[in-house]
Amino acid sequence: MSPQRAAIILAAGRNRRMKSSRSKVLHEVGGRTMLAWVGDLVRRSGMDRPVCVVGEADTDVRTAAQNLDMDIAVQELQSGTGHAVNVCRDMFEGFDGTVTVLYADTPLIRKDTLSRVFEAHDTGADTVVLGFETDEPGAYGRLVTDNEDLSAIVEAKEATPEQLAITLCNSGVLSCNSQSLFSALSRVTNNNAKGEYYLTDIVGILRGDGKTARVVRSPESEVLGVNSRHDLAKAEAAFQDRKRMECLDRGVTLRDPDSVIFAYDTDIARDVEIGANVVFGPGVSIATGTVIRSFCHVEGAIIGENVTIGPFARVRPGTHLGEGVQLGNFIETKKAAIGRHSKVSHLSYIGDAEVGENVNIGAGTVTCNYDGYFKHKTIIGNGAFVGTHSSLVAPVTIGHGAFLGSGGVITDNVPDDALALGRARQVNREGWARRYHMIMSRRKEQKT
Ligand code: UD1
Numbered sequence: 001m002s003p004q005r006a007a008i009i010l011a012a013g014r015n016r017r018m019k020s021s022r023s024k025v026l027h028e029v030g031g032r033t034m035l036a037w038v039g040d041l042v043r044r045s046g047m048d049r050p051v052c053v054v055g056e057a058d059t060d061v062r063t064a065a066q067n068l069d070m071d072i073a074v075q076e077l078q079s080g081t082g083h084a085v086n087v088c089r090d091m092f093e094g095f096d097g098t099v100t101v102l103y104a105d106t107p108l109i110r111k112d113t114l115s116r117v118f119e120a121h122d123t124g125a126d127t128v129v130l131g132f133e134t135d136e137p138g139a140y141g142r143l144v145t146d147n148e149d150l151s152a153i154v155e156a157k158e159a160t161p162e163q164l165a166i167t168l169c170n171s172g173v174l175s176c177n178s179q180s181l182f183s184a185l186s187r188v189t190n191n192n193a194k195g196e197y198y199l200t201d202i203v204g205i206l207r208g209d210g211k212t213a214r215v216v217r218s219p220e221s222e223v224l225g226v227n228s229r230h231d232l233a234k235a236e237a238a239f240q241d242r243k244r245m246e247c248l249d250r251g252v253t254l255r256d257p258d259s260v261i262f263a264y265d266t267d268i269a270r271d272v273e274i275g276a277n278v279v280f281g282p283g284v285s286i287a288t289g290t291v292i293r294s295f296c297h298v299e300g301a302i303i304g305e306n307v308t309i310g311p312f313a314r315v316r317p318g319t320h321l322g323e324g325v326q327l328g329n330f331i332e333t334k335k336a337a338i339g340r341h342s343k344v345s346h347l348s349y350i351g352d353a354e355v356g357e358n359v360n361i362g363a364g365t366v367t368c369n370y371d372g373y374f375k376h377k378t379i380i381g382n383g384a385f386v387g388t389h390s391s392l393v394a395p396v397t398i399g400h401g402a403f404l405g406s407g408g409v410i411t412d413n414v415p416d417d418a419l420a421l422g423r424a425r426q427v428n429r430e431g432w433a434r435r436y437h438m439i440m441s442r443r444k445e446q447k448t
Pocket residue numbers: 010011012013014053075077078079080081082083084103104105106139140141142153155169170171172197198199200224225226227
């Protein structure tokens with residue numbers, strides 16, 4: 001039987017340094033809250049349902065944690081990380097496995113890194129701390145070590161000058177046998193610079209009990225703890241960098257990698273080509289052979305093979321593009337399924353629409369989907385030809401193979417293979433313009 005692994009996610013801290021009315025752990029990196037990043041790591045690492053420690057007044061964090069399928073423990077007063085773990089004590093009564101504590105403000109740890117923490121347990125360590133080497137140890141806790149044996153964690157505020165010079169720091173991930181953890185926590189005091197109960201003190205306490213403690217090292221880019229907007233920007237940059245490298249490794253062409261912004265779940269197949277200044281929101285997958293030209297914003301879209309998009313297209317949530325679809329410049333789509341080899345090449349809005357295969361949509365076409373109260377659907381059959389500057393007033397259905405004359409305001413359904421003209425008939429008046437200019441120029445002369 002595999003060892004039992006539980007997780008506690010700390011999310012109750014005050015967040016003065018963020019200068020935000022939103023809770024720190026609900027700020028996003030790569031389009032996903034930091035709390036959700038940590039929840040996802042726990043889930044993918046095969047740990048039990050995590051317990052999330054939330055502040056009493058912090059209903060937003062509590063709701064977010066519940067939506068992420070976490071159990072909740074409430075810390076009434078934020079008296080430190082040790083105190084925060086201790087409020088979970090009753091929930092772990094009788095639990096004999098390991099408890100891994102993760103901080104919800106540290107979003108970018110990888111599964112493989114956490115696996116190495118578990119391995120250290122499995123090879124005999126009672127307590128394992130994930131550490132990292134950094135040139136800027138700043139306010140991080142310092143790991144006092146004897147080779148890979150950890151003697152103690154010293155918070156920067158308590159450290160001696162010699163300890164401050166240590167560059168091996170505490171990431172916040174601490175994993176410990178459950179019995180040891182809670183036994184040590186009952187002996188932690190708040191007799192320190194911050195007047196808080198430090199979780200990190202348990203290492204020294206357990207070493208005093210003769211237990212083993214070990215350090216597992218992580219790359220610095222994974223364990224950046226977010227305390228301020230500066231840190232948030234750094235975490236975002238680290239995530240973007242990681243995602244760009246992953247794309248390049250997988251065989252995606254990025255013309256200007258640094259100008260492409262990804263979301264946590266952007267899923268791009270090999271031989272996709274992405275131009276400069278493209279932004280992906282959450283929920284995008286792109287199949288092979290597709291080209292996204294510069295200055296596109298794409299979110300919530302499933303994009304088939306060999307599609308071309310942009311430059312300057314906005315692809316919004318609910319867009320499904322079939323194989324070989326072409327979206328040109330200044331196209332906006334939303335809740336639109338567009339069938340194989342259809343083209344929307346210039347200046348169009350296609351929303352709440354089902355477009356068939358091999359449809360040609362002329363420049364400046366607009367689906368008029370909103371009546372001020374409700375949204376309505378436009379359906380366009382296979383092989384239809386929508387003339388330039390058509391207004392399709394939904395709900396409306398255009399039959400297969402139908403042909404819409406340019407400039408139509410189409411309010412009625414169009415049968416298969418019909419021609420629809422939804423505009424006033426043209427009137428020509430012979431010689432009118434010549435007479436008009438004669439009269440008007442004479443008038444102007446009389447006035448001056
Ligand atoms: C903590 C560590 C430090 C480590 C750093 C890594 C301690 C004492 N220090 O410092 O060694 O290098 O993280 O980023 O643990 N929290 C609560 N309740 C509390 C206090 C904090 O839930 O009463 C939560 C916060 O929401 C946060 C996490 O615990 O997610 C860490 O708290 P924070 O105050 O940011 O600790 P640091 O000072 O960064």
